[in-house]
Amino acid sequence: MECDKLMTRINMIIKKRAGLARTTPNFIIYEKDILGVKYIYDLQMEMLCKNLLYQANGNNKLKILFKIKMIQEQKNFWTSRCPGELEITNYRKNNWIISALKALNNEKIKICNHETKDFKENHRIQGGKIDLIELLEEKDFVTSAQSRKSKNIMFLEDILEADGITLLKWKHLCKEQVLNTKGKTPKWFKNLEHKLIADESGQVRRIKNEFIGQSQKENIHVNLFDENEKQDKSSIITWNDEGEYPIFSIDKKRSQSKKYKRIGIHLILVGDHYDLNNSPRLEECQECYRNISKKKGNNECLIYIENEISRKMDRRKEEDDIKPYETLNNTRETGTVVSPEQ
Structure with a gap:
């Protein structure tokens, strides 16, 4: 240390000027009641x-x-x-x-x-209980600052689904923040996934028990469906029903009903077993008991859209399926937030 080298020379000069031996312990010249020398550092x-x-x-x-x-x-x-x-x-x-x-x-x-x-x-800035600074490696925290800032994520709660125990996928996180999903998942987020997710395979995105209970998602981004807005063909309309799983629909046209203003194409879950930890696979319903169309047997199922308890999600086409940018679990949990009786 430069200060140590400099102080060694200064100590020798002071001892010489004070008539002290070179072997005199340094604490003597540092003693306040004797010479009162102070260390530069x-x-x-x-x-x-x-x-x-x-x-x-x-x-x-x-x-x-x-x-x-x-x-x-x-x-x-x-x-x-x-x-x-x-x-x-x-x-x-x-x-x-x-x-x-x-x-x-x-x-x-x-x-x-x-x-x-x-x-x-x-x-401190309020908004969550666990700051990501507590979870990120030191190098990741510094290099990821701009990335986290652009996505407006500061707390663990910001990267969890509505249930508060499931880690959002990167693209789902971007969609929740109404941001572009293009590009790779950043390295700092991958490191967080490795640290937070209990399932080593990453198939189930439930966070480890040590983090559960420490956080509670309060600021849930909900894009509510507005029946008076212009028709949006790129979105899925969803709301919770009495059944176990939400109802899905694509806005199609205006309704003549006094109670409902919009009619949508009914979407149903594909298959018999549904993965809560991934985006649901959806397809157009051919016809079911919910069908309100007067034209029966044309392989199209139309339903009324529940405006007051429904919300919009961006969708994408994957092979022959329609998929939202959201896991089935998060769709269900967020639906309970929108529903007025909850």
């Missing part, structure tokens, strides 16, 4: 602390500037935590405050004490 740390405290508690203009700088870094890291409590490992050359915090961190010194609840609430 300690003086630097003391000056950093004083400067930070002066900035944070000075006049109003300084306090506002300091607060702005801290908020900017909070957004750069994309974390709910206050930068004053973070273990900062990388300097930001354009921000002396963060550089100072990094130097103080090396000495286990933090400018914020977040043990007091009220103090913590004032300094």
Whole structure:
């Protein structure tokens, strides 16, 4: 360390000037009541602390500037935590405050004490219980900041399905945030999947027991169906029914009914066994007891769309099936949020 080399030379000069032997223990010249020499590195740390405290508690203009700088870094890291409590490992050359915090961190010194609840609430962004900074590797947390920010995900709750225990797939997450699904799944998200998902095969996306109960999804994105909007042929309309599984439909035309304003093509689940952990495979119903069409036997099943409890999901074509960007489990759980009797 440069300070150690410099202090070795300074100690020798001081001992010589004071008429002390070269073998005199250093603690003697550092003793306050004798010579009171101070270690350069300690003086630097003391000056950093004083400067930070002066900035944070000075006049109003300084306090506002300091607060702005801290908020900017909070957004750069994309974390709910206050930068004053973070273990900062990388300097930001354009921000002396963060550089100072990094130097103080090396000495286990933090400018914020977040043990007091009220103090913590004032300094942190609210919205979830588990910040992704607690789950990501240090290198991933730094390199993934822009990716997480663009997807508006900061907490574990942001990447879970409506049940609070199932990890969203990347494309489903993008669709929930109404964002483009093109591109590969980022490496940091794959690392999170490996860390969070209990099933090593990844087929069942239930998170490990240690994370269950710590989080609760509160901000569920729901794209409600509006019967007065222009017809959207790229979406699936869904709502929960008395049965075990939701009802699916594609908006087709206006209705003459006084109770319902829209009529849709009825979609049914393909097969006899349904995988809750994947997007459901759907196909057009040929005809069933729900069919309201006056033209029977034309292999088309039309149903009324329940406007007040229905929502829209983006869909895609996969081979001969129609599939939403959402697992069957999440469709069912989110439907309970939309339903007014829940």
